[in-house]
Amino acid sequence: DTAVSQTPKYLVTQMGNDKSIKCEQNLGHDTMYWYKQDSKKFLKIMFSYNNKELIINETVPNRFSPKSPDKAHLNLHINSLELGDSAVYFCASSPRAGGYYGYTFGSGTRLTVV
Amino acid sequence: DQQVKQNSPSLSVQEGRISILNCDYTNSMFDYFLWYKKYPAEGPTFLISISSIKDKNEDGRFTVFLNKSAKHLSLHIVPSQPGDSAVYFCAAKRRLNTGTASKLTFGTGTRLQVTL
Numbered sequence: 001d002t003a004v005s006q007t008p009k010y011l012v013t014q015m016g017n018d019k020s021i022k023c024e025q026n027l028g029h030d031t032m033y034w035y036k037q038d039s040k041k042f043l044k045i046m047f048s049y050n051n052k053e054l055i056i057n058e059t060v061p062n063r064f065s066p067k068s069p070d071k072a073h074l075n076l077h078i079n080s081l082e083l084g085d086s087a088v089y090f091c092a093s094s095p096r097a098g099g100y101y102g103y104t105f106g107s108g109t110r111l112t113v114v
Numbered sequence: 115d116q117q118v119k120q121n122s123p124s125l126s127v128q129e130g131r132i133s134i135l136n137c138d139y140t141n142s143m144f145d146y147f148l149w150y151k152k153y154p155a156e157g158p159t160f161l162i163s164i165s166s167i168k169d170k171n172e173d174g175r176f177t178v179f180l181n182k183s184a185k186h187l188s189l190h191i192v193p194s195q196p197g198d199s200a201v202y203f204c205a206a207k208r209r210l211n212t213g214t215a216s217k218l219t220f221g222t223g224t225r226l227q228v229t230l
Contacts (some may be wrong), residue, residue: 002142007134040222041201042116042220042222043158043203043220043223044220045218045219048215055215056217079197090158096148097215099216100163102148102150102163102205102218105150105159105207105219107156108155110155
């Protein structure tokens, strides 16, 4: 039973399309995150939600819109996809925001924009 | 501005020997440090952590050392095994109060290959 699951695992799409990535955690955690791993393998935070409330919003183009319908789900919608959006996107969760907690990561969604 | 740095992109070690992975950070406000291990096509998995009040934490074959004055931490794996071959990420955060936004900042990773 996967703790943090993301769908789809692979996504190939054309420039200009709109796509969504879904994430669900069954750990009972309060806080969820989206990270982007670019071509240089740099893992960088994009967003964080705590109990459905947005608490971290890094400098991300507003074509990216996260949505958290409940604390177990955090989806990422991307409008007007660009070539530079190609990356691996990781969802993660932690018991609380702040504190001495690490994150549990999903297996990633490899997005390729052609 | 990369606040967590892993200057060695790769490391090759013979099975049974010690692997030492290094990490430097620049933000003196970081007070909690973690190591994650990542296999291809999988997400990072938590390995070991250390808070700034300690200088060493050990878990089986894995030991993390923290040198706050040098803003440096290292992960020692003894003895190294072929299954340890993976990318290792160093990460750091400020503890803050629970409920307060606090993000994990990652280094760029070191690829460890343990050879037979």
